[in-house]
Amino acid sequence: MTTDNDRAARLIHHRREGLAKGDPVALPLSVSSMFHLPGDPAGVPGYGRSANQTWEATEAALALLEDAPCLLFPSGMAAIAAPFFALLKSGDRILLPSDGYFASRALADGFLSRMGVTIETRPTARFEEGGFAGYAMVLIETPSNPFLDLCDLRAVCAAVRAAGGISVVDNTTSTPFGQRPLDLGADMVVASDTKAPGGHSDLLLGHVATRDADLMEAVRGWRGLSGAIPGGLEAWLLHRSLETLEMRFDRMCTSAQIIAERLRDHPLVRAVRYPGLPGDPGHALARAQMARFGFLISVTLADADAAEGFIDGCALLQPATSFGGVHSSAERRIRWGDAVDPGAVRLSVGCEPVEELWAALAAALD
Ligand code: PLP
Numbered sequence: 487m488t489t490d491n492d493r494a495a496r497l498i499h500h501r502r503e504g505l506a507k508g509d510p511v512a513l514p515l516s517v518s519s520m521f522h523l524p525g526d527p528a529g530v531p532g533y534g535r536s537a538n539q540t541w542e543a544t545e546a547a548l549a550l551l552e553d554a555p556c557l558l559f560p561s562g563m564a565a566i567a568a569p570f571f572a573l574l575k576s577g578d579r580i581l582l583p584s585d586g587y588f589a590s591r592a593l594a595d596g597f598l599s600r601m602g603v604t605i606e607t608r609p610t611a612r613f614e615e616g617g618f619a620g621y622a623m624v625l626i627e628t629p630s631n632p633f634l635d636l637c638d639l640r641a642v643c644a645a646v647r648a649a650g651g652i653s654v655v656d657n658t659t660s661t662p663f664g665q666r667p668l669d670l671g672a673d674m675v676v677a678s679d680t681k682a683p684g685g686h687s688d689l690l691l692g693h694v695a696t697r698d699a700d701l702m703e704a705v706r707g708w709r710g711l712s713g714a715i716p717g718g719l720e721a722w723l724l725h726r727s728l729e730t731l732e733m734r735f736d737r738m739c740t741s742a743q744i745i746a747e748r749l750r751d752h753p754l755v756r757a758v759r760y761p762g763l764p765g766d767p768g769h770a771l772a773r774a775q776m777a778r779f780g781f782l783i784s785v786t787l788a789d790a791d792a793a794e795g796f797i798d799g800c801a802l803l804q805p806a807t808s809f810g811g812v813h814s815s816a817e818r819r820i821r822w823g824d825a826v827d828p829g830a831v832r833l834s835v836g837c838e839p840v841e842e843l844w845a846a847l848a849a850a851l852d
Pocket residue numbers: 561562563564587627631656658659677678679680681690691692808
C-alpha cells in the first residue's frame with residue numbers, strides 16, 4: 487500500500503523520470519499562449535487555453551498526491567464551479583452543507599438556481615442521516631469551514647452512490663495528507679490550493695480530482711470552453727510549494743494539536759473545536775477517517791471585542807481571511823455572515839516554532 491511518506495518522497499522527485507541529460511531539474515515556467523503549429527495540429531499543444539507544460543507538471547504532482555487524474559483551476563471556487571456547471575442540468579437537485587464555505591452556497595443560490603437547479607442545505611453533522619434519493623449531486627465538506635464539524639465520508643459517499651447521485655468532497659481544510667476522500671468512496675474531490683498547498687499566501691488556485699473518466703472528461707470540457715484556466719506562473723509557484731507541503735502540513739498539524747489543548751485549558755477561552763481533542767464531538771470519526779487532524783482551530787472568546795483584541799494583539803498572527811499559510815492567521819468568521827458566535831475566531835496555525843507561537847498567543851489572550 488502506498489503511504490503518505492511514499493507519496494511525499496515521490497512528489498519531490500516526480501519530474502526525474504521524464505528528464506533527459508542536460509534538462510533543468512527545476513520546472514521551467516511556460517507562459518506561452520501560442521505553440522509552433524504548422525500543418526496538422528493533432529498530438530501537440532495547440533493553444534494556451536487547452537494546454538500548458540507548467541500546468542501539466544503541476545497536475546502530475548497533484549495526481550501523485552491524490553492518486554487520481556487532476557485538473558487545475560484558477561481558484562478553489564473555479565474548481566467547485568466546474569462540477570456544478572459541467573454536470574448539473576435544469577430539474578436537478580443538489581445538497582450542500584449549511585455550515586461549509588459560504589461561497590459554494592452563494593454560487594449555487596445565485597447561479598445554479600437560475601438554471602433550474604434546486605438547492606437544498608443541511609448541517610454537515612446531519613449528513614449521516616442519509617436520505618439522498620433524488621439528489622443529482624451532494625457536496626460534502628468535512629471538517630467544515632469554519633466550525634469544523636465532521637461527517638462519515640465512507641458512509642455518506644456510499645449512500646449518495648446507492649441513491650444514484652455524485653458525491654463531491656471539498657477537501658480544502660485537510661489536503662490529501664490529512665484525509666483521502668477518493669479512497670473513502672468519493673466520486674470527486676475539489677480543493678482550494680490557495681490554502682495549505684500554496685502555503686505562502688501568494689497565489690490562488692484550485693483542483694478537481696476524480697478516478698471516473700467520464701466525470702473527468704466533462705470537467706475538462708467545461709474548463710477548455712469556459713476558459714477557467716490557471717496562469718502559468720501560479721501553477722509554477724504551486725509546483726514549488728507542493729515539494730514542501732508534507733513538511734509544512736506536519737509542522738502545522740503538530741503545533742495545532744498542542745495549541746488546541748492549551749487553548750482548551752485556558753481560563754479566558756469559552757470553547758474550542760479541534761478534531762484532535764479527545765472531547766471534540768468529531769474526534770472518534772476524525773481518528774477513523776483522517777490521517778492528521780489539521781491546522782484549523784475554532785476558538786470562542788467572551789465576545790467580539792475580546793476576539794478582535796486577541797487577533798490584533800498577537801504579534802505572530804496575521805489578521806486576515808483565508809488560511810493554510812506558513813504564517814498563523816485568524817479572523818472572526820461572523821464578519822462574513824457565517825452562523826457562528828461573535829467571539830468565535832478561526833485560527834489557522836502556521837509554521838512558526840510552537841513555543842514561540844504559544845507564548846505570543848497566550849500574551850494576546852491575557
Ligand atoms: N473551499 C473552502 C473550504 C474554502 O475555505 C475556500 C476558501 O476559503 C474555498 C473552497 C475557495 O477557495 P478559493 O478562495 O481558492 O477560491
